[in-house]
Amino acid sequence: MTKIFISCALPYANGPCHLGHLRSTYIPADIYARYNRMAGNEVLMVCATDEHGTPIAVKADAEGKAPIEVAKRYHDMIVEDINSCDISFDNFARTTDEIHYKISQDFFKYLYDKGLIYEETIQQLYCENCGKFLPDRYVEGICPVCGAEARGDHCEVCGRALDPIELVEPKCLTCGNTPVIRDSTQYFFKLSHFQKPLEEYISTNEYLPPNVRNYAENWLKEGLQDWIMTRDMKWGIPVPLEGAEGKVIYVWGEAFIGYISSAAAWSRRTGIPWEDYWNGHVVHFIGKDIIYHHSLFWPAMLLGRDCKLPDDIFAGEFLSLEGRKMSTSKNWVVWVADFVKDFDSDLLRYYLTINAPLNKDTDFSWDEFQRRINDELADVIGNFLHRTFTFTKKFFDGKVPEYKNPSEADLEFEQSIKELPDKVGDLISDMKFREGLVEIILTAKKGNKYFNDQEPWKAVKEDMEKASNCLYLSNQLCKAMAVLLKPYIPNKADAICNIINIPTENEWDDAKVFLETGHEINKAKPLFKKIEDKVIEEQKGKLYKNLEDSESDKKESKDKDSKDKKSKDSKKEDEGEKNGFN
Numbered sequence: 001m002t003k004i005f006i007s008c009a010l011p012y013a014n015g016p017c018h019l020g021h022l023r024s025t026y027i028p029a030d031i032y033a034r035y036n037r038m039a040g041n042e043v044l045m046v047c048a049t050d051e052h053g054t055p056i057a058v059k060a061d062a063e064g065k066a067p068i069e070v071a072k073r074y075h076d077m078i079v080e081d082i083n084s085c086d087i088s089f090d091n092f093a094r095t096t097d098e099i100h101y102k103i104s105q106d107f108f109k110y111l112y113d114k115g116l117i118y119e120e121t122i123q124q125l126y127c128e129n130c131g132k133f134l135p136d137r138y139v140e141g142i143c144p145v146c147g148a149e150a151r152g153d154h155c156e157v158c159g160r161a162l163d164p165i166e167l168v169e170p171k172c173l174t175c176g177n178t179p180v181i182r183d184s185t186q187y188f189f190k191l192s193h194f195q196k197p198l199e200e201y202i203s204t205n206e207y208l209p210p211n212v213r214n215y216a217e218n219w220l221k222e223g224l225q226d227w228i229m230t231r232d233m234k235w236g237i238p239v240p241l242e243g244a245e246g247k248v249i250y251v252w253g254e255a256f257i258g259y260i261s262s263a264a265a266w267s268r269r270t271g272i273p274w275e276d277y278w279n280g281h282v283v284h285f286i287g288k289d290i291i292y293h294h295s296l297f298w299p300a301m302l303l304g305r306d307c308k309l310p311d312d313i314f315a316g317e318f319l320s321l322e323g324r325k326m327s328t329s330k331n332w333v334v335w336v337a338d339f340v341k342d343f344d345s346d347l348l349r350y351y352l353t354i355n356a357p358l359n360k361d362t363d364f365s366w367d368e369f370q371r372r373i374n375d376e377l378a379d380v381i382g383n384f385l386h387r388t389f390t391f392t393k394k395f396f397d398g399k400v401p402e403y404k405n406p407s408e409a410d411l412e413f414e415q416s417i418k419e420l421p422d423k424v425g426d427l428i429s430d431m432k433f434r435e436g437l438v439e440i441i442l443t444a445k446k447g448n449k450y451f452n453d454q455e456p457w458k459a460v461k462e463d464m465e466k467a468s469n470c471l472y473l474s475n476q477l478c479k480a481m482a483v484l485l486k487p488y489i490p491n492k493a494d495a496i497c498n499i500i501n502i503p504t505e506n507e508w509d510d511a512k513v514f515l516e517t518g519h520e521i522n523k524a525k526p527l528f529k530k531i532e533d534k535v536i537e538e539q540k541g542k543l544y545k546n547l548e549d550s551e552s553d554k555k556e557s558k559d560k561d562s563k564d565k566k567s568k569d570s571k572k573e574d575e576g577e578k579n580g581f582n
Contacts, residue, residue: 002041003280006033007259009287009294010050010095013074014059017081017336019364020287020326023352024316028433029285030087031353034487035428038508044277046262047082048093048100049075053251054136054152057235061174067235071096081336085345086490091266095254099268100261104254105240107305108229112241116190116304117229124186124232125152125164125179127172133232134164134172134179141167187230187239189253194300195224201299207312208295209431211288211359215315216295227297229253256298259284283312291315314431316358322365322543331550334364334543342539343531346489347373350437353488357434366536366543374530376441381481382528384447388474389499389524395460400475400519401468410469413450416443417477421511424484437488440481447477475500475521476514483511495527 008029011021033045051071060067075094082092093100111117125134139152144166148157152164164170165181172179202208202216229250230239236248263274286294291313299309320326326333339348351369354376356362392398406414420443427436451474459467482496483506494504499522500515 002036003277004033004036004041004043005263005274005277005280005282006043006045006285007262007283008045008047008089008285009290010048010255010258011078012053012055013049013051013071013078013094014055015074015328016077018326018328018333019321019336019339019348019352020319020333022085022336022348023319023362023364024287024358025285026082026085026087027349027352028314028316028358028431029283031428031433031487032283032285032431033088034490035425035508038483038486038506039425040507042277042280044090044263044266044274045088046091046093046259046266047089048095048097048258048262049078050251050255050258051075051094051096052236052248052254054138054231054233054235057233058137058173060235068096077337084336084340085349091262091269093258093262093265095258095261097261097265099265100254100258101237103261103264104237104249104257107257107301108249108253109240111189111301111304112187114304116193117187118190119185120188121183121185122228123165123181124184125170126182126184127175127177127179129175129177130172133182133184134170135231135233136164138173139164139167139170139179140173141170144168184232186228186232186247187241187244188226189229189301189304191224191227191297191300194303195220197303198224198296198299201309202295205311209312209314209359211317212291212295212313212315215288215291219292219296224296224300252293252297253301256293256301279308281312282308282310283314284310286313286315288315288317312431314358317361319352320361320363322540323363329550331546332543338542342535344491346492347377350377350489353433354437354441355434357432366539370531370533370536373528378528378530380441380448381444382526384444384451384474385478385481385496385499385527386524387451388471388478389521391456392471392475392521393524395456395467396471398521398523400515400517400521401472402517403469403472404465406469407466409450409453410473413446413473414476416446417473417480418512420477420480421484421508425508428487433488440484440488443477444481447474450474472517475519479515480511482506483508492527495525498522499524 006029008025011017029045033043036043049071056067056070060070063070079092082089108117125139127134134152136153137151141150142148143150143155143158143160143162145160146155146158148155150162150167152167153162155162170179171177199220202213202220230247231250232246233248236251237254239247239249263277267274284294294313302309321332321334324332351372354372355368392400420439423439424436427439451470454466454470456467456470459470478496479500479502482493482500482502485496486493486506497504501520501522
């Protein structure tokens, strides 16, 4: 038995969850957690909403609300999204919780006292009109690399990470004024100090997948630079040092600690030390856009704090939508809340897992979603389950029949059933979630072929033993699938258990235990309905309409801004004429 600490990348509390979040992070983490619990390991899976940083502060300014109100609104939405997809967190917290503030400040102070955080005066943009420094997204301007419009810390067009001071024609997002450059004292973390230990950690860690290792090694080749750890803002965790009033810990300097503070909150509730799990096997599930942070910066912080490093960092690749990059600003996105209004969440869990391995980018296509649900869940698994249950009820009074004198075909199918639990379990253990699900589908296909070849509907009239063996083995595969599908599609797995008349709480090895002859099953119910063409056309129509509405809104906004600018310029000209300037 192993203790396993599982964390998921903290969702940022400035919007609800979309399908990309689920695909890269929460569904694979949940599959891994559910399997390990069933396999007898002790699992602690935690997460929290990430509630500090400039995007939330900017949104709050625009809405005329306090940042905590914005964060709370989206925290509630995110919790609902996660619950709607049956993500089985042991604790889901917030980075605005008191315990998180305390642990983060203690962590910062420890690094500072150890000499790993130091002061340095740098130049930053300052808005004289607003009377404040402008961190990150409080500035907009033109990207110095590609010439596109960019926000202060990132260009979405070329993907370059930016320092606000690099922007061409910078503007204060709050008032529109051009900021000036001023000196500011900030605190830096000695990331460069950990170059060699991080090189060793990345090169010798057998658990790291290739995409994480390669990405981290490329950064290490360039040489690590010290990282600014503070911002001049009101919204955030105050820097716990004298003379640092008005400064907060940079969101990436405390968001990681959300894994620990969420676990600590769980410990307070349960009385079980979270450290026992961290000292076991630690796995972080993240998206590939934050590999650098989790493979280098976070381990460096942990090394500085004399803590054990994560064993595995599993980074899911990107999910596009109908062949195009997802964009929340353009509303080219499928929100989780919208999806679960129209479809069972298990269908989403299935599709996002089966569509491609997590170490590859993939696309969400409504047509492909329909095809896979209809051809695989309905026609392969659903068909096999329904035929097995229906014929058992019809020919054997709903009881598992006897198994005698098996033929070669019987023995071959029996062996496939017996081998399936270990095959799937090994694949999930190796983070090959799609491959594990594929094994289940392939065995169900074998089951359908075996069922067709045995023709029990004929055999009951000509060879009852043949029909009996067929239905005996078919029920055993149904039982195995009821257990093995639990990490993937938990609701449907429970429904199968209920029909088979077995408990819904299972251990993994229960899949290896055959039902006894005479075990009574319940009446069959259709578990997987086919999705009609008109339903898919409606979904695609909604998607493209949202995009059109978004583009129309942006055009109206630009036209309004242009009109307002002309009005202001005209007013200035009039005032200039009045004062004799023209």
